[in-house]
Amino acid sequence: MKQTVVLYPSAGVGHVVPMAELAKVFLSHGYDVTMVIVPPPFKSPALGASQAERIAAANPSVSFHVLPPIPAPDFAGSAKHPFLLMLQMQRQYNHELESFLRSIPRKRLHSLVIDMFCADAIDVAAKLGVPAYTFVPSGASPLAVLTQLPAVLGSRKTGLKELGDTPLDFLGVPPMPASHLVAEMLVHPEDELCRTMASIFKRGMDTRGVLVNTFESLESRAVQALRDPLCVPGKVLPPIYCVGPLVGNGARDGEKTESHECLAWLDAQPEHSVVFLCFGSMGTFSEEQLEEIAIGLDKSGQRFLWVVRVPSNIDDPKRLLEKQCEPDLDALLPEGFLERTKDRGLVVKSWAPQVDVLNHPSTGAFVTHCGWNSTMEGVMAGVPMLCWPLYAEQKMNKVFMTEDMGVGVEMQGYTAGFIKAEEVEAKVRQVMESKQGRELKTRVAARKKEAEAALEEGGSSRAAFVQFLLDVENLGEQPAE
Incomplete structure (x- = not known):
């Protein structure tokens, strides 16, 4: 009889997608997998409601269990930060999670793998005697910083x-740079948001082990730090298992992206000639910034594929509550831009099949917000990146990508929240035309080979996952604590 692994992601596209990829790894090792989903309190592309449905449809071998809905907090009317309300809601689902876990015979229940923001579920696992593990959808480097940060704040x-x-x-x-830390951690240490975030990062390291969406050679310094007793003085951190990159195959995963206009357009472009601009599930810009990007792309003379969303205030946490509309490109972009660039550029509204675009032979560079999923997708595709971080841990990722990993170059101006057309033009030209650009491409190509090697039989990520399974098995042979 197969054992069952229960995966428990938090809300958000950037959390659900890599955990679905982790599910496939468990399946390949002969386990049944159930992904438990908390019903989103409101429809939002950023929270991944429709994304979760697409993933479920594309992965019939994974069971998806949506917990029975309970009354959600008043997101629109509350003065509290939406993140605090999301955590409060997740905590309230502990009872429903417990009921579901009890429905699985204990001998069949292999483990509970929780997202780093579902730390309160550790209490449920402890109550039932189920081994709990943390899944970190971001990398080892941001994890190393966030693990050490509570002590700094204290x-x-x-x-x-x-x-x-x-x-x-x-x-x-x-x-x-202090300014590059997660914004919610920059407020006063006694602020509820800061204290809660610090607590989450602490508790996330209180499980039996931590599965990280990275491969060891990409972030060897950070991985070693997380295994160093000096990382958090007085605390022994759990084992770290680098099991990534966990990256999907786009259309090959069953999503109906073959017909997307941008893929047909890419087919008609020369090899490695197109700059792809896409900024994640929540990446938006002001009208002024969109205009600067357009002018820069126009002047660069390069081919481009650009995903544009309706402008909203990136610093307003309640933007998640907004219903997303399709952008009016003629109104948002400079007059004549679409007509002038129609022979070498394509602007698409709201979404593009990113994995397919990055792996297309015509794609030559990727302007990215430095979200970890996008970073891993860029590495796996061997595409050099232009780093334009926006929120969350992305500014930290920019430092790691440009200084440690060598897979990207910085778009200057992001720290002030505005990048000028001249910088867009200069950096796009640099990556596509210059000697520095060719050197960057060579480094990213080497990282791509390392990533592929890590995932092969006998590779570091495959070995780490096997070690994780052995460690769980050995828990069953130990006397109960």
Whole structure:
């Protein structure tokens, strides 16, 4: 009889997608997999409601169990940050999660793998005697920083925001400007949002082990730091298993993307000639910034494929509540831009099949918000990246991508929240035409080979996953604590 692994992602496209890829790894090792989904409190592309439905349809071998809905917090009327309300809601689902886990015979229940933001589910696993593991959809480098950050905050009486760009030293990563940390951690240490985030990062390291969406050679310094007793003085961190990159195959996963107009357009372009601009599930810009991007692309003379969304305030957490409309490209972009560039550019509304685009022979560079899924997809496709971080841990990722991994170049101006047309033009030209661009392509191509090797039989990520399975098996042979 097969054992069952239960995966418990938090809301958000960037969390659900890589956990679905993790499910496939379990399936390939002969396990049944059930992904437990908390019903989203409102329809939002950023929260991945429609994405979860697409993933379920594309992965019939994975069971998807949606927990019975309970009354959601008042997101629209509450003065609290939506992130705090999401955590509160996730906590309230513990009872429903427990009921579901009890429905599976204990001998069949292999483990509970929780997203890093579902740390409260650790209590449920402990109550039932089920081994719990944390899944980190981001990399080892941001994890190393976030694991050490609570101690830094605990040693301060004021917030980190006042430090500005002062570099902070963390084990295993390059010096990190204070301003590049997760924004919610820059407020006063006694602020509820900051305290809650610190608590989440602490608790996430209280499971039996941590599965990370990376491969060891990409972030070896950070991985070693997480295994170093000095990482968090006085605390023994759980084992770290680098099991990535967990990247989908796009249309080959069953999504109906073959007919998307952009893929047919790419087929008609020369090899490695197109700059792809896409900024994640929540990446939006002001009308002024969209105009600067358009001018820069126009002047660069390069071919481009650009995904444009309706402008919204990226710093407003309640933008998640907004219903997303299709953008009016004629109104948003400079007059005549679409007509002038029609022979070498394509602008698509709201969404494109990113994995397919990155792996298309015509794609030569990727302007990205530095979300971890996008970073891994860029590495796996061997496409050089232009780094334009927007929110969450993306500014940290920019540092790792440009300084440690060597897979990207910085778009200057992101720290001020506005990148000028001249910078867009210069950096696009640099990556596509210059010697530095060719060197960058060579480095990314080498990283692609490393990633492929990690996933092969005997590779580091395959070996790490097998070790994880052995460690879970050995737990069953130990006397109960």
